[in-house]
Amino acid sequence: MFLDKEFLFTPGPTPIPDRVNIAMSKPMIGHRSAAFPVLLEDVSTRLQPVFGSDNPVCIISGSGTGALEAAAVNTIEPGDDVVVIVGGAFGDRFAKICEAHGANVHRLEVEWGKACQPEQLEDFIKSANKNFKAVFATYCETSTAVIHPIKQLGEVTKRVSDALFIVDGVSCIGGVPADMAGWNIDILVSGSQKALMLPPGLAFVAVNDHAKAVIKNNKSNRFFFDLNRYFDAYDQKKSTPFTPAVSLIYGAQEVCRMIEEEGLENVIKRHELLKTMTREGVKALDIPLLTSDEVASPTVTAVKPENGKANEMKKMMLDQYRISLAGGQQKLSGEIFRIGHMGYCTPFDVLTVLSALEMTVKAIEGRDVLGLATKRAQEVWAEHV
Numbered sequence: 395m396f397l398d399k400e401f402l403f404t405p406g407p408t409p410i411p412d413r414v415n416i417a418m419s420k421p422m423i424g425h426r427s428a429a430f431p432v433l434l435e436d437v438s439t440r441l442q443p444v445f446g447s448d449n450p451v452c453i454i455s456g457s458g459t460g461a462l463e464a465a466a467v468n469t470i471e472p473g474d475d476v477v478v479i480v481g482g483a484f485g486d487r488f489a490k491i492c493e494a495h496g497a498n499v500h501r502l503e504v505e506w507g508k509a510c511q512p513e514q515l516e517d518f519i520k521s522a523n524k525n526f527k528a529v530f531a532t533y534c535e536t537s538t539a540v541i542h543p544i545k546q547l548g549e550v551t552k553r554v555s556d557a558l559f560i561v562d563g564v565s566c567i568g569g570v571p572a573d574m575a576g577w578n579i580d581i582l583v584s585g586s587q588k589a590l591m592l593p594p595g596l597a598f599v600a601v602n603d604h605a606k607a608v609i610k611n612n613k614s615n616r617f618f619f620d621l622n623r624y625f626d627a628y629d630q631k632k633s634t635p636f637t638p639a640v641s642l643i644y645g646a647q648e649v650c651r652m653i654e655e656e657g658l659e660n661v662i663k664r665h666e667l668l669k670t671m672t673r674e675g676v677k678a679l680d681i682p683l684l685t686s687d688e689v690a691s692p693t694v695t696a697v698k699p700e701n702g703k704a705n706e707m708k709k710m711m712l713d714q715y716r717i718s719l720a721g722g723q724q725k726l727s728g729e730i731f732r733i734g735h736m737g738y739c740t741p742f743d744v745l746t747v748l749s750a751l752e753m754t755v756k757a758i759e760g761r762d763v764l765g766l767a768t769k770r771a772q773e774v775w776a777e778h779v
């Protein structure tokens with residue numbers, strides 16, 4: 395079978411639009427040239443609405459974890475008490491980063507597949523009775539495909555504590571709403587290779603003025619991730635302290651153009667549609683989903699087939715149809731597979747993955763389900779205006 399085309403449905407990295415690839419192949423420019431500050435300022439400010447940030451978005455070379463580490467090391471000092479909401483592998487990573495930098499981490503454990511309820515956070519902060527420096531939350535917990543109620547968690551954080559509210563938006567910013575001021579977010583971070591439809595390699599950090607002041611006074615050891623260096627370089631010469639990933643920033647400029655052309659509101663609506671098509675399609679196959687509709691992420695869906703068939707299905711999807719999905723992480727390993735539907739993803743892409751899933755289910759379970767998932771997803775699409 396001729397199957398030269400690969401279909402990338404992992405929740406990062408994600409497919410890159412051709413026009414973004416073309417933008418990234420522009421001739422190299424020096425980062426101390428006259429052209430670079432124009433590029434950096436353009437991208438940093440055009441990303442502001444995507445992050446809901448009042449300040450230009452700081453761009454660091456690195457993966458998403460670099461952005462998480464930058465947020466942690468610039469705010470916490472050894473011995474600080476912090477809350478980390480842990481409802482999956484990425485909440486766990488945030489906790490480990492904070493621990494590595496000497497924080498006294500209080501883990502608010504949330505059942506995997508569930509979202510943290512605002513009352514849970516309120517009770518946790520009140521009963522701990524500590525002067526918390528920061529509350530760390532994950533907007534989309536990619537490992538469980540859960541979206542957390544960030545607005546409500548931010549409201550609680552500010553009502554019952556003086557803590558900074560720091561949010562990992564790596565796997566959803568660019569596909570979901572974000573409003574730092576309205577939602578009490580002090581720092582919102584993301585990475586390039588998820589909903590922002592770029593290759594891996596850029597870490598984004600959006601910071602409000604309150605967090606900027608905290609970062610300025612922070613005494614912890616850091617160098618490459620010292621955000622003060624990035625703020626100073628930007629303020630003084632619209633540049634970066636170290637050699638930036640210029641080609642990726644050209645790509646980010648093209649991504650900003652694409653988001654503006656579609657309209658951010660429409661981008662967000664499209665991700666809602668992709669989510670609903672995916673979920674309704676899988677439901678039409680009688681295969682359980684890990685999460686409820688209420689907490690389901692618009693950018694990734696976790697499917698939990700019975701009898702532990704997750705890995706077998708994932709393997710057949712790749713071997714037979716060249717569809718790349720993600721498996722489960724840590725305690726969900728072998729229990730689920732995950733379909734990413736973020737960034738450069740259209741309703742037709744969802745129909746592709748669902749039609750392959752129908753054939754896979756038929757082959758593995760012997761159930762004649764051909765056409766069921768795609769039909770249901772097409773109905774959802776047709777209803778969407």
Ligand SMILES: *Cc1c(COP(=O)(O)O)cnc(C)c1O
Binds near residue numbers: 406457458484534565
């Ligand atoms: C992918 C991801 C990260 C880590 O990003 P890397 O680029 O792999 O370092 C962090 N948080 C979330 C929620 C993610 O999905």
